[in-house]
Amino acid sequence: MGARVDVEGVSVRYGAVTAVDDLSFSLAGDKIYGLLGRNGSGKTSLLSVVGAHRRASAGTVRIDGEPVFENGRATRRVCLVRHTGDAVGTSDRLEHALLQAATLRESWDPDRAVELMDLFELPLDAKFGELSLGKRSAFGVVLGLASRAPLTMFDEAHLGMDAPSRYKFYDALLADFAAAPRTVIVSTHLIEELAAVLEEIVIIDSGRLVLHEEVDALRSRGTSVVGEAEAVDRFVAGLTVLEQRELGRTKEAAVFGELDGARRDRARAEGLDLRPIALQDLFVHLTEPAGGAR
Amino acid sequence: MKWPVLRVLCRALVSVLVVVWAAALVFVAVLVPVVSIWREVTISGWNVASVQAGRWFLFGLGYYAVHDVLPAVIAHGRTRREFAAQAAVVTLVVSGAAALLVAVGFGLEFLLYRAMDWTQRLGEQGTFSSATDFPAIVWAHWAVFAVWMVVGAMVAAGFDRLGGGGLVVVPVGVALILPPGLAVNGSNSLPFLPTLGSWGSVPTAVVLLLCAVSWAVGLAVTWSLVRDLPVRARAV
Numbered sequence: 001m002g003a004r005v006d007v008e009g010v011s012v013r014y015g016a017v018t019a020v021d022d023l024s025f026s027l028a029g030d031k032i033y034g035l036l037g038r039n040g041s042g043k044t045s046l047l048s049v050v051g052a053h054r055r056a057s058a059g060t061v062r063i064d065g066e067p068v069f070e071n072g073r074a075t076r077r078v079c080l081v082r083h084t085g086d087a088v089g090t091s092d093r094l095e096h097a098l099l100q101a102a103t104l105r106e107s108w109d110p111d112r113a114v115e116l117m118d119l120f121e122l123p124l125d126a127k128f129g130e131l132s133l134g135k136r137s138a139f140g141v142v143l144g145l146a147s148r149a150p151l152t153m154f155d156e157a158h159l160g161m162d163a164p165s166r167y168k169f170y171d172a173l174l175a176d177f178a179a180a181p182r183t184v185i186v187s188t189h190l191i192e193e194l195a196a197v198l199e200e201i202v203i204i205d206s207g208r209l210v211l212h213e214e215v216d217a218l219r220s221r222g223t224s225v226v227g228e229a230e231a232v233d234r235f236v237a238g239l240t241v242l243e244q245r246e247l248g249r250t251k252e253a254a255v256f257g258e259l260d261g262a263r264r265d266r267a268r269a270e271g272l273d274l275r276p277i278a279l280q281d282l283f284v285h286l287t288e289p290a291g292g293a294r
Numbered sequence: 295m296k297w298p299v300l301r302v303l304c305r306a307l308v309s310v311l312v313v314v315w316a317a318a319l320v321f322v323a324v325l326v327p328v329v330s331i332w333r334e335v336t337i338s339g340w341n342v343a344s345v346q347a348g349r350w351f352l353f354g355l356g357y358y359a360v361h362d363v364l365p366a367v368i369a370h371g372r373t374r375r376e377f378a379a380q381a382a383v384v385t386l387v388v389s390g391a392a393a394l395l396v397a398v399g400f401g402l403e404f405l406l407y408r409a410m411d412w413t414q415r416l417g418e419q420g421t422f423s424s425a426t427d428f429p430a431i432v433w434a435h436w437a438v439f440a441v442w443m444v445v446g447a448m449v450a451a452g453f454d455r456l457g458g459g460g461l462v463v464v465p466v467g468v469a470l471i472l473p474p475g476l477a478v479n480g481s482n483s484l485p486f487l488p489t490l491g492s493w494g495s496v497p498t499a500v501v502l503l504l505c506a507v508s509w510a511v512g513l514a515v516t517w518s519l520v521r522d523l524p525v526r527a528r529a530v
Binding site for chain 1: 295298299301302305306362365366367368369370371372373374375376521522524525527
């Protein structure tokens with residue numbers, strides 16, 4: 001059973017720098033969520049507060065209705081894997097780290113851990129610090145998935161993984177989720193790669209919420225309009241235009257917002273081509289400093 | 295599973311303790327006979343190891359507990375409060391184990407010295423003057439090691455919490471280790487620093503009280519630093 005997450009007016013400040021700024025949203029749970037944002041957008045700070053790795057400067061995070069910071073009932077239900085993980089020292093052997101996880105985490109699944117160690121070809125007697133970046137990331141994934149925590153979060157956990165390893169991660173994540181549904185948050189830059197896995201997306205920028213939507217709904221709201229420049233201008237008038245490009249007399253405009261049947265008919269009548277925008281491009285447009293949808 | 299943090303800490307620290315103890319024992323057992331080739335052996339090599347290096351080793355274990363194990367404990371869904379409560383017990387368990395091993399070391403050295411007809415002098419007059427005074431050796435080392443371990447944890451908490459500003463915790467640590475160091479152990483000096491003087495023959499009850507107060511103050515300061523200590527993401 002996945003955990004519900006309520007982020008209520010959370011701010012994180014480091015001296016004069018505000019990393020997360022009065023952020024609020026709720027995740028109902030039992031889904032795989034994507035947390036997207038540019039570098040420095042506040043993703044790691046936000047997840048650190050949700051995972052009780054740090055106290056919020058203001059606001060509260062609740063897990064199943066309970067404040068998470070220094071609340072054992074809530075923290076036991078949470079697992080945050082940041083980058084290559086905080087749970088292992090460089091001199092620790094992987095075998096030791098697994099034993100430590102088994103001792104500390106009540107929901108730990110040792111059999112799943114062994115399966116995942118085999119999947120990622122991680123030797124039990126290796127020292128964590130001797131592993132490549134990709135293998136260290138893979139070990140973080142092992143700790144996250146085998147934790148069976150009702151809220152499991154991966155913050156750039158794919159860092160340094162090669163493509164085959166990343167696909168193994170996505171497959172393992174889906175298999176885990178199918179076997180034991182829970183709430184999973186994945187923070188990533190590799191949006192297109194993960195798009196098939198994600199059900200909802202939360203986009204933050206400069207510590208503020210830009211958007212929280214289902215992936216399919218988000219896809220349907222991004223459209224590229226291509227055609228003769230004047231016709232495109234007429235068509236997009238009154239719509240939220242994220243970006244425009246011209247090549248000679250041809251123009252392409254990225255618009256954000258659902259297009260109803262009548263508008264699509266009108267586009268056809270004016271000889272305009274409507275194309276879906278890749279999720280990655282939509283993310284770039286939405287987090288552009290001059291992004292029209294913000 | 296009950297006391298998970300205590301289990302994790304004890305498993306990690308006691309195993310290292312035993313390995314280092316065995317290595318120190320071998321080192322002293324080899325070094326002293328080598329020294330005897332050139333000069334007469336008149337002091338206890340084990341006393342130097344246990345009084346000087348032993349305290350720093352316990353300091354290091356305390357530092358490791360906060361700097362390395364606390365982030366892992368939080369990452370596995372435990373709270374700082376759970377860590378602090380169970381780690382406080384661990385300082386007593388580990389320092390007690392270290393004190394027992396020190397006493398065993400003195401006993402083994404006593405047998406070696408007697409066989410070789412060497413003099414096992416223990417340095418200045420302190421709470422124990424003979425290597426066979428097992429109870430006094432154990433409680434004196436236990437008390438001092440517990441304080442040093444807590445101070446190690448406190449200094450780690452200071453630097454982890456305040457960065458370079460953690461230096462402000464160092465004088466507090468020195469203040470905490472001075473009274474027990476002056477009162478016990480047959481060597482009234484800070485490790486690797488000149489002798490600071492002696493309080494002479496201090497009653498056992500006073501020594502224990504001093505150590506208990508230092509230990510408790512060290513724990514209180516450590517808790518004030520770790521109670522909302524952020525776990526920073528490790529560099530990759």
